[in-house]
Amino acid sequence: MKPLLRDINPTDWPALLAQQGFPSYRGRQLAHWLYARGAMSWDAMHNLPRDVRAALAAIYDASGARINERQSAPDGTRKLLLQMRDGQDCESVIIPMSRHATFCVSSQIGCAMACSFCATARGGLARNLSCGEIVEQVQILAADLAAAPFARHGERAYNVVFMGMGEPLDNFAAVAQAIRILTDPAGLGLSPQRIQISTSAPPHALEQLAAFELPVGLTISLGGTDDASRRKLMPVAGRAGVAAVLDAAARYADRVDRRATIAWILIAGQTDAPAQALQLAQLVARRPFKVNLIPLNRLDQSVLTAPSRERILAFQRVLIDAGIPAFIRDSGGQDIDAACGQLRRRRLAKRDSSEAQSH
Numbered sequence: 134m135k136p137l138l139r140d141i142n143p144t145d146w147p148a149l150l151a152q153q154g155f156p157s158y159r160g161r162q163l164a165h166w167l168y169a170r171g172a173m174s175w176d177a178m179h180n181l182p183r184d185v186r187a188a189l190a191a192i193y194d195a196s197g198a199r200i201n202e203r204q205s206a207p208d209g210t211r212k213l214l215l216q217m218r219d220g221q222d223c224e225s226v227i228i229p230m231s232r233h234a235t236f237c238v239s240s241q242i243g244c245a246m247a248c249s250f251c252a253t254a255r256g257g258l259a260r261n262l263s264c265g266e267i268v269e270q271v272q273i274l275a276a277d278l279a280a281a282p283f284a285r286h287g288e289r290a291y292n293v294v295f296m297g298m299g300e301p302l303d304n305f306a307a308v309a310q311a312i313r314i315l316t317d318p319a320g321l322g323l324s325p326q327r328i329q330i331s332t333s334a335p336p337h338a339l340e341q342l343a344a345f346e347l348p349v350g351l352t353i354s355l356g357g358t359d360d361a362s363r364r365k366l367m368p369v370a371g372r373a374g375v376a377a378v379l380d381a382a383a384r385y386a387d388r389v390d391r392r393a394t395i396a397w398i399l400i401a402g403q404t405d406a407p408a409q410a411l412q413l414a415q416l417v418a419r420r421p422f423k424v425n426l427i428p429l430n431r432l433d434q435s436v437l438t439a440p441s442r443e444r445i446l447a448f449q450r451v452l453i454d455a456g457i458p459a460f461i462r463d464s465g466g467q468d469i470d471a472a473c474g475q476l477r478r479r480r481l482a483k484r485d486s487s488e489a490q491s492h
């Protein structure tokens with residue numbers, strides 16, 4: 134596949150076009166089309182001369198995704214299934230919050246981390262997304278939101294969380310470059326405060342993030358309060374032990390001066406015991422953390438379920454009584470394939486069965 138225009142940093146375009154013998158201001162014009170205007174085709178950039186477009190089209194593709202399916206839930210959550218140039222499916226979600234929308238974007242097609250509670254894990258890792266594919270996801274979601282904004286939002290501001298398919302720190306070069314473009318004033322000009330990386334914290338991943346220059350938010354999925362229980366639910370990421378992960382997260386939070394979030398998935402009979410809540414409280418007390426409690430989104434044919442509401446509230450109560458800020462985060466869109474990777478898996482299954490029927 135050719136690189137995408139959005140794989141390139143917007144401020145590099147003037148020099149790149151000058152190298153090809155075109156005036157450098159054409160590079161600024163191109164970046165304006167890509168980010169201020171959201172152009173997704175060569176035809177859309179109509180004031181860019183034909184010879185410039187032809188020279189660029191020999192090297193780059195103007196866009197790399199199209200919307201293949203769109204689901205909306207009664208709570209407003211919209212899930213988009215994007216078809217990439219190689220036929221792979223990528224999930225991206227728009228979640229209505231109280232004052233803004235949150236875009237949940239993918240960093241990989243599939244995932245290698247094999248977390249037991251996750252639909253994306255079931256097919257393994259297909260491939261990494263490129264920087265341009267990640268940036269384009271955000272722009273596709275922004276265009277979708279602009280076309281149909283949530284009624285109660287006076288503005289169109291959005292946050293971006295890397296919480297879709299894939300482990301962002303397993304594809305960090307592309308994710309980091311995408312964040313640079315999202316925050317560059319010549320790109321989308323988002324504040325780093327509006328961006329959050331959510332990671333299962335596989336070994337060495339947080340060291341990569343520690344060297345990153347932009348103060349984005351950090352969410353760590355812990356999975357267990359000791360190494361053995363973390364590894365049971367998260368066999369790959371769990372090779373990084375609980376203490377090492379929390380120490381690295383605390384160092385990062387101190388450096389960026391922004392509290393990190395510890396995400397705790399609540400699974401009935403596995404991670405919902407009051408004793409675990411107490412252990413979790415002891416681990417996070419007096420550290421720059423808050424806790425998000427995430428009741429499991431049930432997967433097809435899985436024996437794992439979310440705990441009852443009473444049990445969820447009891448778990449939260451233990452944390453709050455211990456002085457820990459703890460919030461219940463129900464994932465939106467319960468009526469659509471809300472669990473990360475579920476919509477993609479359903480489409481793959483449909484495709485496989487129609488292929489089987491035609492053989």
Ligand code: SF4
Pocket residue numbers: 244245246247248251252253254297298299300332333473
């Ligand atoms: S929960 Fe995240 S890290 Fe774990 S398998 Fe799913 S996508 Fe990968």
